[in-house]
Structures are given as C-alpha cells and as structure tokens.
Amino acid sequence: MDKRTVMKMTLEWENPPYVPWNINFTIPAKEKLQSHYPDQDLEEVVQNHIVNVGYDIYFYNDIGNDCVQDCFGVVWDRSIDRDIGVVTDQLLKEPTLKGYAFPDPLAPYVFAEVANQLKKYGDRFHLFGIGFSLYERAWAMRGLQTLMMDFYDNPQFVHDLLNSIADYNIAQINEILKYDIDAVMFGDDWGQQRRLQMGPKLWHEFIYPVLKRMYGVVVEAGKKVFIHSCGDVDELFDDLVGIGLSCFNPFQPEVMDVSALIRNYRHRLAFYGGLSTQKTLPYGSVMDVRRETRNLLELGKTGGYIFSPAHDVPKDVPLENILAFIEEVQQQPGFINPG
Amino acid sequence: MLSYYPNGSHIQNMADLEVIMLEILRSLFNAILEGDQLAAAIHVQAAIDAGIDPAEILNQGMVAAMAEVGRLFEKGEYYVPEMLIAARAMQASMVLLKPKLLQNEVSSSGKVVIGTVKGDLHDIGKNLVAQMLEGAGFEICYLGTDVSPEKFVEAIRSEKGCLVALSALLTTTMPSMKNIIDAITGAGLRQDVKIMVGGAPVTEAFAQQIGADGYAPDASRAVTNARLLLA
Numbered sequence: 001m002d003k004r005t006v007m008k009m010t011l012e013w014e015n016p017p018y019v020p021w022n023i024n025f026t027i028p029a030k031e032k033l034q035s036h037y038p039d040q041d042l043e044e045v046v047q048n049h050i051v052n053v054g055y056d057i058y059f060y061n062d063i064g065n066d067c068v069q070d071c072f073g074v075v076w077d078r079s080i081d082r083d084i085g086v087v088t089d090q091l092l093k094e095p096t097l098k099g100y101a102f103p104d105p106l107a108p109y110v111f112a113e114v115a116n117q118l119k120k121y122g123d124r125f126h127l128f129g130i131g132f133s134l135y136e137r138a139w140a141m142r143g144l145q146t147l148m149m150d151f152y153d154n155p156q157f158v159h160d161l162l163n164s165i166a167d168y169n170i171a172q173i174n175e176i177l178k179y180d181i182d183a184v185m186f187g188d189d190w191g192q193q194r195r196l197q198m199g200p201k202l203w204h205e206f207i208y209p210v211l212k213r214m215y216g217v218v219v220e221a222g223k224k225v226f227i228h229s230c231g232d233v234d235e236l237f238d239d240l241v242g243i244g245l246s247c248f249n250p251f252q253p254e255v256m257d258v259s260a261l262i263r264n265y266r267h268r269l270a271f272y273g274g275l276s277t278q279k280t281l282p283y284g285s286v287m288d289v290r291r292e293t294r295n296l297l298e299l300g301k302t303g304g305y306i307f308s309p310a311h312d313v314p315k316d317v318p319l320e321n322i323l324a325f326i327e328e329v330q331q332q333p334g335f336i337n338p339g
Numbered sequence: 340m341l342s343y344y345p346n347g348s349h350i351q352n353m354a355d356l357e358v359i360m361l362e363i364l365r366s367l368f369n370a371i372l373e374g375d376q377l378a379a380a381i382h383v384q385a386a387i388d389a390g391i392d393p394a395e396i397l398n399q400g401m402v403a404a405m406a407e408v409g410r411l412f413e414k415g416e417y418y419v420p421e422m423l424i425a426a427r428a429m430q431a432s433m434v435l436l437k438p439k440l441l442q443n444e445v446s447s448s449g450k451v452v453i454g455t456v457k458g459d460l461h462d463i464g465k466n467l468v469a470q471m472l473e474g475a476g477f478e479i480c481y482l483g484t485d486v487s488p489e490k491f492v493e494a495i496r497s498e499k500g501c502l503v504a505l506s507a508l509l510t511t512t513m514p515s516m517k518n519i520i521d522a523i524t525g526a527g528l529r530q531d532v533k534i535m536v537g538g539a540p541v542t543e544a545f546a547q548q549i550g551a552d553g554y555a556p557d558a559s560r561a562v563t564n565a566r567l568l569l570a
Contacts, residue, residue, distance in 0.1 A: 077460070080485065086460040144463055148420040149427065152374060192419075193539040194557065199418030254540075278540045282510045316511045 003049040007125035008182070011224060011246060011270050013303035017334035019296075020049040020125075021307035022272070023326070027082045028315030033322055043121075046326060047337065049306070051121035053114045053181070054129035056084075059107075071103040074140045083312065091141045095154035097164060105171035114179055127226065128176045130169055131187040134214075135198075135207055137165050151202050158206055166210045173217050183224035183246070186214065191231015193255060200235060212243045219244035226272065230311070231255060241269050249273045252310040262299045272306035275325060281309060281317045289321045293328040360391050367400035367432065372407055374424025376431040383432040393439040397476060401429055401436070405474025409559035419467065422558065426470035433473070447478040449569040452494045453504040454482030456515035464538060465506035467558040472504075475562045488515075488522030495523065499531040502565055505551075507538040516541075517549040533568040537561060 001017060009016040023046055025033065030042065037045050058070035066079035067088065076085030092100060118126055132140060138161050139147040150158050173184055190196050196203055215225045224246040232255040237248070251258055251273030258274045265271075274296045275281060280288050296307055307329055313322060330337055363386045370378035386396045408425045411417035417425075451472050455465050462484045469479050480501075482494055495501055503523070507513045516536050523529050535553040536546050546554035553568050555561035 080458055080460055145423055145466065148423050151420045152424050195415060195418065197419050199420070202418070202420060278510055314509070314511055 002123040003047075004123055004125050004182070007049050007306070010300075010303050010306060013267050013270075015302050018332035019300045019305055019307050019329070021329045022048045022050040023308055024312040026312045026314050029313040029317060029322070032315070032319055036319055036323070047330060049124055050127050051117055051124040052127050052129045052185070053117045053179075054127070054131070054176075054185070055110075056129065056131040056187070058132065059109050070140075071107070071109075072137070072141060087140050087143070090143045090146065092161075095142075095150055095157040097157075097160055102164060102168050105168045106175055110172060111175065114176070118180060125183070126179075126181040127183045127185050128173075128179075128181050129185040129187060129226075129228075130172065133169060133186040133188045134162060134165055134210060135190060136188050138162055148198065151198065151206060155206075162206060162210045163213075166214050169214055170217050173214070177217075177221045177223070181223065183226050184218045185226035185228060185249075186211075187228040189228075189230040190236070191229060191233040191255065194232050196233060196235070197231070203236065204239070208239060208243075211240070215244040234261060237261075237265065237269060241265075246270060247272050247306070249308070250310045251308075252276070252278070254278050258296070259299055262305055266304055270304045270306065271300075273308045273310045274305070275307070275309045277309050277311045277314060277317070281321055281325075282314065284321065286320050286324045289324045290328055293325045297329070297332060360386075360389055363389055364391065364396065364400045367396070368404045368407075371401060371404035371425055371428045371432065374421060374428050376424075376428040379428040379432045380435060383435050387435065387439055393436060393443050394445045396436055397440060397445065401432055402474065402476050405429055405471060406562075408474070409471060409562055412557070412559045419463070422467055422471070426467075426474060429474045430470070448476035448566065450478045450480065450498050450501040451504055451565065452480045452482060452491065452498060452501050453506070454486035454491065455484040455506045455508075456512055456519060457485055457487050458515055459507050459509060459512035460484045461506070461508040461538075464508065464558070465504075468504060468506065468537065468555070468561045471558040471562050472565055475566070477502075477565060488519045491519050492522050492526045492528065495528060495532055496526075499528075500569070501532055502569055503532050503534045504561065504565075505534065505536045507536075507541060510540045513538070513540060513545065516551070520550050535561065535564055535568060 003020060006016045006018065006020045010020055034042055058072060060068040060070040063069050063075065067075055067077050068085065069075045072091065074091050075088045077088045078085035142150065190203060218225050225244045226247040226249060227240065227245060228249045230250060230252065234256045247270040249272040251271045253274060253276045262271055275292055280292050296305070299305060300307065363382060367379060367382035367386055370382050383396060383400065386400060405425065408417060408422055412422055453465060453469050455462055469481060473479050480494055480498070482490060491503060495503060505516045505519060507516060520534060523532065533552045535555060536551045537555045541554065543554045553564045555564050
C-alpha cells in the first residue's frame with residue numbers, strides 16, 4: 001500500500017495500517033540532520049508522506065544584503081530568519097490598490113516543477129500549498145499594525161485587498177486542479193498564544209467570506225482543504241469545517257487540547273502536527289520526545305491524524321530528539337521502510 | 340478656565356462646572372476606548388482649555404481609558420486591532436497634553452526600557468506592551484528589535500530604577516534574555532533595575548529560571564506587573 005493511499009485512508013478514518021507523518025525542517029535544523037547523514041538524501045531518511053508542489057512563502061529574487069523580494073514586490077530581510085524573514089518595507093503605503101498590479105498567478109515559475117515533483121514522489125499524497133495565503137499576504141503588503149487598524153479605518157480597502165488576493169489564489173487553484181493533486185493547503189496565521197489576533201468579530205466579517213469562496217473551489221473539485229494557522233484558533237474549527245476544511249495544521253499542544261480535539265472532531269476534521277516545538281522538542285529529553293510521539297500515534301491510530309512536529313523543526317532541537325521521533329514513527333508496525 | 344455653558348451663557352454654579360469637566364473627561368475616556376483619535380484630540384484640547392488639571396486629564400481621561408482597554412483585552416472582548424486604535428488615540432492625546440504635563444512637572448509612573456532581544460526581529464507584541472505601558476503613564480525608551488545585551492546595558496546606565504522589558508517570540512531567541520540579564524549583572528547594574536520578560540514561548544518558570552523579576556503573558560498584564568515591580 002503506498003503512502004498516498006495511507007494518507008487517504010487517514011483522512012477518511014478508515015483505519016490506516018499506521019499513522020502517516022510529514023516532517024518539515026527549518027534550514028538550520030535540516031543542516032543539522034544532513035550532517036548526521038552526510039551521504040544520504042534526507043527524503044529517503046525521513047520518508048515523508050506528502051509532496052508539496054506549491055510554495056511556503058512566495059517566489060522571490062535575491063536582491064543582496066541578505067534580502068529577497070517576492071513576486072508581489074515585498075522585501076524580506078533574511079539576515080536572521082533564513083526561512084521566512086521579516087518584511088522590511090510597506091509595499092502599499094496608502095489604503096488603495098490603485099497603481100498596484102498583482103503578479104501573474106499563472107506565471108510559469110509557479111507550475112514549472114509540478115509535473116516533475118508529482119512524478120518523482122508519485123507514491124505520496126499530492127498537496128498544493130499556498131503560503132501566506134490571505135490575511136498574511138495582506139499584512140505583508142500593508143504592514144501588520146497598519147492592516148490591523150485598517151479593519152476599522154479603511155474597511156472597504158481591506159475587503160478589496162483580501163478579495164483580490166483570493167482572486168489570485170483561485171486562478172492558481174483552477175490551474176493546479178488540472179494536475180493530479182489531492183488537496184490544497186492554505187497557510188495563514190490567525191492566532192496568538194492565546195486567542196485570535198484580530199478576534200472572531202473581525203475574522204468573521206473580513207476573512208471568513210473570502211475563505212468560503214476559496215475553499216469552495218477546492219471542495220467543488222472533489223479535493224481536500226488543508227489549512228496551516230499558528231496559534232490559538234480552535235474556536236474557528238466549526239466554521240471552517242462548515243465551509244469545507246478537512247485537515248488542520250499545525251496543531252500546537254501549548255495552545256489547544258490535542259487529545260480532546262482528535263476525539264471530538266472524529267469524522268469531521270483531521271489533524272496534522274501535534275508534537276510540541278515550544279517545549280518538548282527543544283527542551284525535553286529523548287524519553288519525553290518518544291513518550292509524546294507514542295501518545296500521538298496512539299491517539300491517531302484509527303485515522304484522522306497525520307504526525308508531525310507542530311511546526312518546521314527549529315534549530316534549537318537537539319539532534320537526538322529529531323532522531324528519536326523519526327525512529328518512533330518509522331517503527332510503527334504496518335510501515336515497511338523501503339530504505 | 341471654562342466659564343460658559345455650551346449654550347453660551349455664563350457658568351455661575353461650581354457644581355455645574357464640575358459636571359461639565361467630568362463630562363469632558365468622560366468624552367476623552369470614551370474616545371480613547373473607541374479608538375477615535377480625532378475625537379480624543381478634540382476632547383483633550385477641550386479639557387486643557389477648561390483648565391482641568393493636566394494630571395487629572397492624564398489619569399482620569401487617558402490612563403483610565405487604557406486600563407479599561409486592558410481589562411477588555413483580558414476579558415476577550417478587545418483584540419489587537421482594538422488595542423492598536425485605542426493606543427493611537429491615546430498617543431494623539433498625549434502629544435497635546437505632554438507640554439502641560441512638563442509645565443506642571445507631572446511625573447511619570449516610571450521609566451521602561453523595552454526591546455526585542457538579540458536575534459529576534461518580531462516587534463508587534465513588544466510594541467503593544469510599550470503602548471499599553473505608555474497608556475498607563477510610563478515613560479518609554481524604545482530600543483527596537485534584535486537588541487544586543489550591550490545596547491540594553493548602555494540604555495539603562497543612566498536610568499536607575501527603571502523597568503527593563505524583554506520580548507522574544509521564538510524558543511531559539513529566548514536564551515538571549517539570560518544573556519541580557521547576565522550582561523546587566525556584569526555591568527554592576529542588576530540591583531538598580533527590575534526586569535520583566537514576555538513573548539509567546541516564554542513562561543513564568545522560564546522567567547524564574549533566568550533570574551527575571553517578573554513575567555507577563557500579555558500586554559495588559561505587563562502593565563499590572565510593571566506597576567507592582569516599580570511600586
């Protein structure tokens with residue numbers, strides 16, 4: 001049985017032979033793992049179950065001084081955070097889209113590697129990820145504090161901006177649906193450590209209607225909707241399931257009750273993530289990591305759960321902890337390691 | 340000093356005058372609470388023109404409003420957008436009131452030196468804390484983001500008795516907080532300051548472990564703890 005089938009069974013609560021996993025790494029953590037396996041392809045080592053033929057942030061050009069400029073025109077300083085970076089400028093200085101041209105959603109670079117990747121990792125679950133997909137893309141262009149105040153100062157502009165971003169995304173989704181993909185994943189952080197950043201009132205007014213439009217395109221095509229949203233966002237789950245959400249990531253145990261949620265949302269919402277990257281992985285012992293991993297695998301053994309650290313593995317996770325959770329997932333009965 | 344009713348007739352009754360002054364302060368309070376910076380500026384100017392004591396304008400009209408903002412945030416009724424527009428309205432009021440406060444030698448609640456630690460570029464959480472502290476009457480020294488231990492030491496050398504507020508959003512940058520505390524200690528300044536830490540991955544246990552004086556899980560409680568630490 002290939003990994004793609006195991007994933008599909010998991011998403012339908014069909015008692016998969018084992019709990020599938022997908023593990024992503026920050027650049028420094030990946031380098032740490034690679035140094036342990038100097039002559040091996042880490043894809044063969046980790047045996048991930050998802051191939052993401054989309055993108056985490058945007059497509060960008062290196063403009064020097066550790067900065068990159070993405071296809072929307074936003075400049076990111078990657079001198080410290082090499083994976084995402086920090087926005088250095090305010091692309092939309094006024095609350096208007098007049099004079100701004102969105103990039104071409106169907107630019108060749110978006111789809112250039114899709115066919116190759118799907119062919120290379122054909123046995124995995126095929127996912128198209130759109131990073132910084134809506135609210136994050138809006139604040140990257142406008143400035144986070146400014147956009148937050150725009151909800152009150154310039155509401156129509158916010159509606160226009162979010163809908164224009166959605167139009168961009170939907171054009172890409174319609175194109176990617178021509179390929180053999182299983183799901184679209186929308187990355188968009190709405191949470192804080194406690195509660196939403198913008199609160200439920202503004203989320204429902206500004207973000208929810210646009211999500212409904214975007215998710216609708218995916219659902220109508222018979223594909224699954226995944227989301228990534230960091231922070232305390234579980235108050236939104238019922239609304240999101242109602243508009244087609246199938247799987248939630250990153251599932252941070254510090255901000256939500258992972259055991260209760262896996263149980264309570266059985267047959268309605270699957271979860272992907274769950275292993276603590278704020279506490280257990282950086283500060284826990286190897287036994288702590290093994291214990292938490294085993295607990296998660298036990299919770300997900302009948303389906304509805306994809307194992308992963310609750311975020312891309314950060315650089316402060318000891319190598320032995322990384323090796324521990326990889327070993328635990330690969331030792332599951334039912335998984336035959338091709339490596 | 341205000342001497343006319345809104346209808347133009349002379350105010351002859353001290354009690355009426357007090358009511359009008361209270362009404363002005365209440366309008367200022369509401370303008371800040373609702374994030375209406377234009378109204379806040381109008382009402383703070385009206386309060387100044389009415390001869391209300393600047394300290395009273397600050398405490399009854401502005402600090403009280405930001406305290407209510409904090410209460411509503413803790414209660415889950417206000418979120419980051421509401422806090423930001425309220426803070427902006429408060430800052431617009433402060434621009435007009437500050438000369439009067441200086442003139443009347445009204446002292447602040449204390450001085451806070453605040454920054455995001457070395458290696459961390461996140462700033463909205465730290466900015467919210469700073470704005471709430473300013474709204475509570477503290478004087479803020481903004482150090483920005485990616486702030487080295489040396490820069491913190493330099494900033495507090497002349498600010499004995501200040502509160503040092505450290506922010507970190509990542510587990511990978513939290514260790515910088517200990518480095519900063521060690522640098523302050525090494526410079527012989529530890530006993531002269533109080534140190535408070537915060538940020539998404541930071542916990543009370545971590546704060547105690549590194550020798551901080553306090554920990555705040557959010558901007559509202561940062562104000563409460565700042566008052567306690569500098570009392």
